Amino acid sequence: MKDFKPDHYDWRVDGTTAIINLRRPERKNPMTFESYAELRDTFRKLVYADDIRAVVFGSNGGNFCSGGDVHDIIGPLFDRDMKGLLEFTRMTGDLVKAMKACPQPIIAAVDGVCAGAGAMIALFSDLRIGTPAAKTAFLFTRVGLAGCDMGACAMLPRVIGQGRAAELLFTGRAMSAEEGERWGFFNKLTAPEQLADDALALAKRLAEGPTFAHMMTKTMLNQEWSMSLEQAIESEAQAQAICMQTQDFRRAYEGFVAKQAPKFEGN
Numbered sequence: 722m723k724d725f726k727p728d729h730y731d732w733r734v735d736g737t738t739a740i741i742n743l744r745r746p747e748r749k750n751p752m753t754f755e756s757y758a759e760l761r762d763t764f765r766k767l768v769y770a771d772d773i774r775a776v777v778f779g780s781n782g783g784n785f786c787s788g789g790d791v792h793d794i795i796g797p798l799f800d801r802d803m804k805g806l807l808e809f810t811r812m813t814g815d816l817v818k819a820m821k822a823c824p825q826p827i828i829a830a831v832d833g834v835c836a837g838a839g840a841m842i843a844l845f846s847d848l849r850i851g852t853p854a855a856k857t858a859f860l861f862t863r864v865g866l867a868g869c870d871m872g873a874c875a876m877l878p879r880v881i882g883q884g885r886a887a888e889l890l891f892t893g894r895a896m897s898a899e900e901g902e903r904w905g906f907f908n909k910l911t912a913p914e915q916l917a918d919d920a921l922a923l924a925k926r927l928a929e930g931p932t933f934a935h936m937m938t939k940t941m942l943n944q945e946w947s948m949s950l951e952q953a954i955e956s957e958a959q960a961q962a963i964c965m966q967t968q969d970f971r972r973a974y975e976g977f978v979a980k981q982a983p984k985f986e987g988n
Contacts, residue, residue, distance in 0.1 A: 737774040746782025751790035764819035774928035780832035788837020817845040824936035830920035851907040863893035931969040932987035
């Protein structure tokens with residue numbers, strides 16, 4: 722997908738890492754019907770993209786994403802019947818489902834405003850780096866909607882805990898960067914001028930690792946929430962046995978014996 726040219730957001734590839742940036746920084750990078758659909762389709766394509774090993778979802782112009790565009794999305798929704806509304810809400814859910822299903826680790830690099838659908842994109846990324854200016858708001862109740870949008874009631878408690886998630890989803894208030902790091906939403910905070918470089922460095926570190934094994938780790942992290950402990954232990958036994966058949970496992974062993982760093986190739 723190195724030559725991929727999307728119509729509704731920016732895409733570039735650095736080595737084997739794809740970098741995504743939403744457009745229209747003058748409006749804090751809002752989502753549109755078209756960008757929702759194209760991002761959903763892009764993450765579905767990444768399942769088959771052997772040339773992409775990690776993804777960075779970046780900020781643009783000092784902000785991550787302000788959520789659904791008031792004029793391009795919210796206004797037109799009043800003209801839809803129930804069937805049309807359900808088509809839209811299912812499409813937004815399909816985006817985050819595609820993010821969880823793609824094998825590549827996704828790193829959200831969050832600066833400034835991260836609200837609504839933007840907060841959900843960050844939440845459904847596998848790792849998150851923020852800046853001290855990051856303000857993350859699941860603000861659905863502030864526009865008269867339920868806090869249970871795009872899987873928020875399922876995923877947010879898993880990341881920051883039930884009580885904290887309930888407060889944010891009921892009130893719609895912004896979570897500060899310091900709260901986000903302390904509660905485990907952000908893996909770390911960094912200076913705004915370092916954000917893109919730090920996210921890319923982390924992505925490249927993952928891309929240079931055993932990417933088949935990373936895929937298995939991501940799969941198990943997503944699946945084991947619905948398993949009993951006994952089922953999880955058995956599933957991990959099977960997953961690890963599969964990974965032991967890979968060439969990367971052999972490369973790691975041979976590198977250890979030779980006292981050299983292994984060069985993983987993802988097979």
